[in-house]
Amino acid sequence: MKKKRIKRNILVLTVIYTFIGVVLIQNIATTSYQIYQKNKERKNFLKEIADLKEKEEELKGTVTKLQNPDYVARYAREKYLYSKDGEIIIRIPD
Numbered sequence: 513m514k515k516k517r518i519k520r521n522i523l524v525l526t527v528i529y530t531f532i533g534v535v536l537i538q539n540i541a542t543t544s545y546q547i548y549q550k551n552k553e554r555k556n557f558l559k560e561i562a563d564l565k566e567k568e569e570e571l572k573g574t575v576t577k578l579q580n581p582d583y584v585a586r587y588a589r590e591k592y593l594y595s596k597d598g599e600i601i602i603r604i605p606d
Contacts, residue, residue, distance in 0.1 A: 577583045588594045595601050 578587075589596075589601070593601050593603065
């Protein structure tokens, strides 16, 4: 009788420990996957930040250029076909 009881207790403990082990492994796997996803997301954001900083530098350069009246006049003549008095504009296609 005692042997059956001991075997039953061992079986119950084995099932409980197995269940706890499976739950722990599942939690570790889920957490590891979430960490992987967050790192991937972080890399994407860092790349986006680098791109935005590069664009910001480019825009700062453009702002500096646009503060020069000679550049603005030349840009308007080239882009929007404005002309000075007596000037003829001939546009050559690219």
